[in-house]
Amino acid sequence: MTPLFGWLELREIYGETRVCVFPHVGRQSLVNRRCDWIMKEQIIGNNWRGRRAGRPVGALGLLLALVLLAGVALPAYADDLEPPPQIPHYFTGTVSTLMGSVPEGTVVEAFVEGVKKAETTVNAENRYELDVPGESGDEGKIVSFKVAGVEANETAVWVSGKLDYDFNLTIFPFPFPFECFIATAAYGTPAAEQIDVLREFRDVVLLESTVGSRFVVLYYQLSPPIADFIARSDPLKTLVRELLVDPIVWIVEATGEIWRN
Numbered sequence: 001m002t003p004l005f006g007w008l009e010l011r012e013i014y015g016e017t018r019v020c021v022f023p024h025v026g027r028q029s030l031v032n033r034r035c036d037w038i039m040k041e042q043i044i045g046n047n048w049r050g051r052r053a054g055r056p057v058g059a060l061g062l063l064l065a066l067v068l069l070a071g072v073a074l075p076a077y078a079d080d081l082e083p084p085p086q087i088p089h090y091f092t093g094t095v096s097t098l099m100g101s102v103p104e105g106t107v108v109e110a111f112v113e114g115v116k117k118a119e120t121t122v123n124a125e126n127r128y129e130l131d132v133p134g135e136s137g138d139e140g141k142i143v144s145f146k147v148a149g150v151e152a153n154e155t156a157v158w159v160s161g162k163l164d165y166d167f168n169l170t171i172f173p174f175p176f177p178f179e180c181f182i183a184t185a186a187y188g189t190p191a192a193e194q195i196d197v198l199r200e201f202r203d204v205v206l207l208e209s210t211v212g213s214r215f216v217v218l219y220y221q222l223s224p225p226i227a228d229f230i231a232r233s234d235p236l237k238t239l240v241r242e243l244l245v246d247p248i249v250w251i252v253e254a255t256g257e258i259w260r261n
Contacts, residue, residue, distance in 0.1 A: 086138070087161035088118075088131040093168040095147055101126040102147065108169065109146045112138055112158055128169070134158050147171045172207070181220075181227035186241035188231075194249040201252045205259045 091110070095102050106122040110132045118130045132143055138158050145152040152169040180198050184190045206212030230236050252259075 084136075086134050086136060088133045089143065089156075089158050089160065090163045091130045091132060091143075091156070091167045092127065092164070093166050094126050095122050095128055095169045095171075096126070097171050102171075106148050111144045111146070113141045114144075117143075132158065134160060145169055172213070181223040182230065182240065183245050185227040185231040186237050186245045188237065194245065197249055197252055201259065 095106060095108060102122055104122055104124050104126075108120050108122060108128045108130065109116060110118040110130050112132065112134060117134070118132045120128050120130050122128050134141075139160060141158045143156045143158045145154065147169055148171070150171045152171050154167065154169055156164060156167065180190075180195050180202075183192070183195050183198055187195060202216060206216050230240055
């Protein structure tokens with residue numbers, strides 16, 4: 001049996017212990033080794049139970065730390081992120097007026113809610129191509145077009161990545177300096193004041209109605225060869241000017257207060 005002073009010494013070293021009683025076998029070293037083995041077994045068990053109890057607490061603390069870190073870092077990181085870029089809306093087609101196709105190199109512009117987004121020119125085949133970019137908030141906004149500075153009749157809804165083939169543009173009135181061919185031939189110059197009066201009447205009155213627009217289209221189709229024939233003869237130019245063009249100019253000027261308003 002281990003003496004009392006031996007148990008007191010073990011308590012000081014290992015803490016609370018069990019009391020083990022062995023019969024005296026004559027060899028004290030065997031008893032001491034047996035007691036040491038029991039004490040070590042008890043200490044190892046206590047340490048293992050302590051570690052097992054501490055694992056959930058440590059895991060919970062780590063989880064709370066990660067949550068706090070995410071709550072602070074992620075919002076700040078998200079603020080620095082920019083929204084992903086949008087795929088442009090693609091448009092292609094022809095450009096024309098009531099007179100037909102427009103000249104090569106005519107400028108075509110695209111606007112999203114009035115903000116200019118893209119610009120291109122008409123090619124030799126009378127076609128245009130436009131990639132109209134947009135932002136994340138532009139989905140569903142109206143896309144408008146201008147041809148040579150004139151608003152086109154067609155509009156579209158901007159959709160990221162959409163392909164609009166054969167999106168043909170038409171403009172009205174004419175943005176190009178079509179001449180009054182017969183009047184120019186009769187007066188001998190396109191800079192005559194009478195021709196300016198006729199141009200104004202064309203733009204303000206004729207091109208604002210369907211019937212007037214069709215008349216203008218017909219005039220530009222038929223008048224060039226007639227004007228060439230008039231320009232070759234001075235007597236014919238005088239005759240056309242005094243009997244045809246001057247009376248028309250006089251009537252247009254006389255009624256100017258009416259059609260201008």
